[in-house]
Amino acid sequence: MTSNMTNSSTTTSKVFLITGCSTGLGLSLANAVLKFGHQVIATSRNPVGTPSAVKSVEAQGGTWLPLDVTSSALEDQFKVAFDVHGRIDVLVNNAGIAVAGAVEDFPADGYMAMFETNFFGPVKLTKLLVPYLREQRGGTIVNISSASTWSGQPALAFYASSKASLNGEWLLFLDSHLELKDHLVDIFYSIQRRAGHRVGTIRHKRPDGRPRGYENSIY
Numbered sequence: 508m509t510s511n512m513t514n515s516s517t518t519t520s521k522v523f524l525i526t527g528c529s530t531g532l533g534l535s536l537a538n539a540v541l542k543f544g545h546q547v548i549a550t551s552r553n554p555v556g557t558p559s560a561v562k563s564v565e566a567q568g569g570t571w572l573p574l575d576v577t578s579s580a581l582e583d584q585f586k587v588a589f590d591v592h593g594r595i596d597v598l599v600n601n602a603g604i605a606v607a608g609a610v611e612d613f614p615a616d617g618y619m620a621m622f623e624t625n626f627f628g629p630v631k632l633t634k635l636l637v638p639y640l641r642e643q644r645g646g647t648i649v650n651i652s653s654a655s656t657w658s659g660q661p662a663l664a665f666y667a668s669s670k671a672s673l674n675g676e677w678l679l680f681l682d683s684h685l686e687l688k689d690h691l692v693d694i695f696y697s698i699q700r701r702a703g704h705r706v707g708t709i710r711h712k713r714p715d716g717r718p719r720g721y722e723n724s725i726y
């Protein structure tokens with residue numbers, strides 16, 4: 508976050524759109540941002556599945572909406588979110604899934620799902636928001652990445668690749684070729700290290716246990 512967003516008593520309130528708020532980092536971030544006095548549109552695929560999370564955000568003045576970054580209805584869901592305050596200042600692309608498995612065993616639907624969620628989801632949301640950020644002449648896009656993109660971890664080659672795509676060419680392209688910096692748009696990526704809670708929502712393992720060759724790994 509930029510330094511002018513760290514203290515509610517000295518700053519103007521910003522509108523945050525955060526994906527993947529049902530659990531983990533997204534939920535913690537939504538609650539933290541609200542405590543700093545900003546507006547939050549927290550989103551998740553199935554809000555009725557996490558009633559206490561929804562309640563805690565709404566009790567603090569936040570809004571909770573359904574949003575699935577892989578859905579064909581994403582554009583409509585984004586528009587509903589945008590219209591809540593008529594602007595979005597900070598997009599946090601947090602939604603993510605981690606599918607672990609040995610390369611030779613990895614099912615195509617597993618790595619396609621990761622790229623759809625971890626890479627193309629943020630790409631689509633960024634595309635939807637950028638025209639408004641240009642018009643506003645300012646804004647911030649935060650992509651939650653992973654330390655696995657820097658240091659290899661067993662069984663996470665495809666997950667790391669989906670996150671690295673976001674760190675790499677996409678970030679470079681937005682930064683230089685689209686010249687968003689001239690429109691005062693900041694683009695960040697945050698490298699998350701292994702957190703205390705579970706990683707991701709899907710696991711691919713061989714039916715008889717850990718992926719072959721990874722018997723001694725964390726997976």
Ligand SMILES: NC(=O)c1ccc[n+]([C@@H]2O[C@H](COP(=O)([O-])OP(=O)(O)OC[C@H]3O[C@@H](n4cnc5c(N)ncnc54)[C@H](OP(=O)(O)O)[C@@H]3O)[C@@H](O)[C@H]2O)c1
Nearest residue numbers: 527529530531532552575576601602603653699701702707
């Ligand atoms: N935990 C770690 O150690 C770690 C390390 C490095 C990076 N990360 C990254 O940090 C971010 C947050 O991870 P976390 O640890 O907080 O994981 P988490 O607890 O599993 O939360 C992931 C969130 O993403 C949501 N999600 C999954 N697919 C979605 C989709 N298609 N559309 C919208 N939301 C979707 C999940 O919602 P549902 O309830 O609908 O499944 C959930 O709210 C992820 O991008 C993850 O890759 C985590």
